[in-house]
Amino acid sequence: MDVKSVICHTCGGDSFELRVDQNESAIQVKCTACGTKNILLDCGDIWADAKPRLRKCSVCKTSKSYNIKVGFVRRENGCVKWVYIGNRCTECGTLGSYLDWKIDYEPTDEMEQNI
Numbered sequence: 001m002d003v004k005s006v007i008c009h010t011c012g013g014d015s016f017e018l019r020v021d022q023n024e025s026a027i028q029v030k031c032t033a034c035g036t037k038n039i040l041l042d043c044g045d046i047w048a049d050a051k052p053r054l055r056k057c058s059v060c061k062t063s064k065s066y067n068i069k070v071g072f073v074r075r076e077n078g079c080v081k082w083v084y085i086g087n088r089c090t091e092c093g094t095l096g097s098y099l100d101w102k103i104d105y106e107p108t109d110e111m112e113q114n115i
Helices: 109-113
Strands: 002-005 016-021 026-031 037-039 066-074 080-089 095-102
Touching: 016 066, 016 095
Parallel strands: none
Antiparallel strands: 002 066, 016 026, 026 037, 066 080, 080 095
16 A cells, blocks of 8 residues: 655645545545645545535544545556545544545546645
8 A cells, every 4th residue: 555645735734624525435625724725636526516524533522633644555557446545633643534435447647646
């Protein structure tokens, strides 16, 4: 598995609010430092149909701030087969994953760069 950190392209921050639609497999992050929003990976294609919810930590119940990692499982040819979104609460450190989905198209280079 190849794992990459989500970093804000505007300010370099690594703490985000997380909006997720688990039914549509769609995710948007909002930098807690500067407020920049980014729809990750290939989710822009389906964002108009998504009904995302702001996620709050299920353990500490108060934090809406996460460090986010994206994991890629690859096919033999190097293209992405599966995507996993990992999150860590910045308050209590709880690890979790709100989303994962299968990628059924190639090439995946453009999608991979959108984190």
